[in-house]
Amino acid sequence: MKKFKFRADITAVTVVVFIVCIVLVSVMLMQFRTVEQTDITEIENMRESELRTALSEWKTKYEEVATQLEETNNRIEEYNQTIEDNEAASELIDEELKESNILVGKTDVYGEGIVVTLSDGNGQVEAYDLIDLVNELRYAGAEAISINEVRVLSTTDIIDMGGYTYIMVNLQRIQGPYVVKAIGDKDYMSTILNLKGSGFIDRTRTSSRINVSLTTEKRVEIPKSNNDFEIEYMREVESE
Amino acid sequence: MIFIAIILGCVIGALIGVNMPMISYSYSGYLAIAIIAALDSVFGGISATLNKNFDLKIFVTGFFGNAILSILLTYLGQKLNVDIYLAAIVVFVGRMFNNLAIIRRYYIEKFSKNKPKDDKVEGNNTEKN
Numbered sequence: 004m005k006k007f008k009f010r011a012d013i014t015a016v017t018v019v020v021f022i023v024c025i026v027l028v029s030v031m032l033m034q035f036r037t038v039e040q041t042d043i044t045e046i047e048n049m050r051e052s053e054l055r056t057a058l059s060e061w062k063t064k065y066e067e068v069a070t071q072l073e074e075t076n077n078r079i080e081e082y083n084q085t086i087e088d089n090e091a092a093s094e095l096i097d098e099e100l101k102e103s104n105i106l107v108g109k110t111d112v113y114g115e116g117i118v119v120t121l122s123d124g125n126g127q128v129e130a131y132d133l134i135d136l137v138n139e140l141r142y143a144g145a146e147a148i149s150i151n152e153v154r155v156l157s158t159t160d161i162i163d164m165g166g167y168t169y170i171m172v173n174l175q176r177i178q179g180p181y182v183v184k185a186i187g188d189k190d191y192m193s194t195i196l197n198l199k200g201s202g203f204i205d206r207t208r209t210s211s212r213i214n215v216s217l218t219t220e221k222r223v224e225i226p227k228s229n230n231d232f233e234i235e236y237m238r239e240v241e242s243e
Numbered sequence: 244m245i246f247i248a249i250i251l252g253c254v255i256g257a258l259i260g261v262n263m264p265m266i267s268y269s270y271s272g273y274l275a276i277a278i279i280a281a282l283d284s285v286f287g288g289i290s291a292t293l294n295k296n297f298d299l300k301i302f303v304t305g306f307f308g309n310a311i312l313s314i315l316l317t318y319l320g321q322k323l324n325v326d327i328y329l330a331a332i333v334v335f336v337g338r339m340f341n342n343l344a345i346i347r348r349y350y351i352e353k354f355s356k357n358k359p360k361d362d363k364v365e366g367n368n369t370e371k372n
Contacts, residue, residue: 012299017248019303024252025259027281032260034278037271 105147108154108228112147114186116223117193119204119215122180126212130163130170136183137161139203143195145185147225151177154228173230189219273314276328280309283335286342293349309335 104110119136121128137155140148148155153172155161161172170177185192196204196217207215266274284306291297313331320327 013244016297016299017245019299020245021248021252023281023285023303023306024249025256027278027285028253028256029260029263030274030281031278032257033263033266034271034274036260037265037268037274040265 108147108156111224111227112186113222113224114146115189115221116145116147116184116186116219117189117196118218118220118223119183119185119196120180120217121183121207122214124212124214128170128179128181128213130161132207132213133161133170133172133181133183136203139196140183140185140187140192143185143187143192145187145192147186149184149225151182152226153177154226156228156232158232173228184223184225186223186225193217193219272328273317276313276317276331277310279332279335280313281306283339283342284309286339286346290342290345290349293346 101110105112121132121136133150137148137150150161150172153175155172159173161170164171164176170181196202199205204215204217207213284302287305288297288302291302313328313335316331317328
């Protein structure tokens with residue numbers, strides 16, 4: 004009886020120890036694996052204190068980045084300012100270019116001015132009449148001049164073709180009547196042309212070789228020059 | 244017989260533990276406390292065996308009861324924002340050292356003085372786990 008009880012005791016102890024070993028070892032291994040495999044940097048697995056540290060770190064980083072952002076924004080603003088300045092400069096250059104184009108005769112222009120018509124009278128209209136007139140118009144402050152719709156520029160030649168009845172302006176033949184248009188201060192120009200004794204109209208009228216008529220107009224249209232002037236020989240002098 | 248049971252149990256437990264799914268990290272704290280409590284019970288049982296006052300019921304209830312109780316206490320501590328698991332660790336580990344000391348003395352006396360079965364274990368206060 005006693006022996007049997009002892010045996011039962013031993014068996015029970017064995018079974019219990021067996022179970023306890025299974026439970027303990029399996030749980031311990033589970034725990035080992037968990038601790039080993041858990042990535043400590045994952046936020047769900049972090050302890051509160053770790054999270055606090057991380058949070059403060061991120062806050063510092065955020066502040067740094069925010070400062071950097073501000074700096075960058077300031078720089079961008081500066082760049083924008085510069086770009087605007089450049090735009091203003093380029094606008095200015097554009098305007099200058101436009102003005103130059105107008106002066107050089109690359110565009111059609113209009114404005115108040117006068118129209119002088121020359122036609123043959125007792126004699127023929129000759130090239131020097133036109134040259135004279137153009138010079139006087141220039142003197143009177145004409146900004147743009149054309150003869151029979153041919154623009155007169157600084158490079159324009161006005162020549163007589165010997166015994167022929169036409170005149171060449173800019174190597175284009177033109178024939179009378181010659182309509183000379185000029186844009187400028189119309190009153191001043193007409194006054195200058197009409198000056199007694201020295202004005203063009205007065206002089207030609209007294210000689211009555213050719214017929215001259217002058218009209219002032221609110222709007223005179225002058226076409227652009229149609230010959231391209233190419234710079235071949237002259238060069239800009241480099242100046243400091 | 245018992246040694247075979249221990250070895251077999253350890254092997255089977257290792258197999259189970261390797262093949263079990265991983266538990267989430269937030270629960271591993273509870274499990275760690277439970278393991279400490281169980282280990283404490285095991286060492287308590289060994290020292291009690293050496294003292295010849297081993298009781299199976301006390302051992303089994305201590306093994307599982309302490310583990311569950313420590314888990315519950317840890318949970319309660321987390322709810323109360325008090326680290327109760329520290330107290331559990333202190334108690335269990337302290338007792339483990341105690342029991343280890345008892346086991347050590349038993350074997351030292353057994354081998355050095357050549358007094359095999361003389362019950363001269365100077366257990367300070369043997370736990371009956």
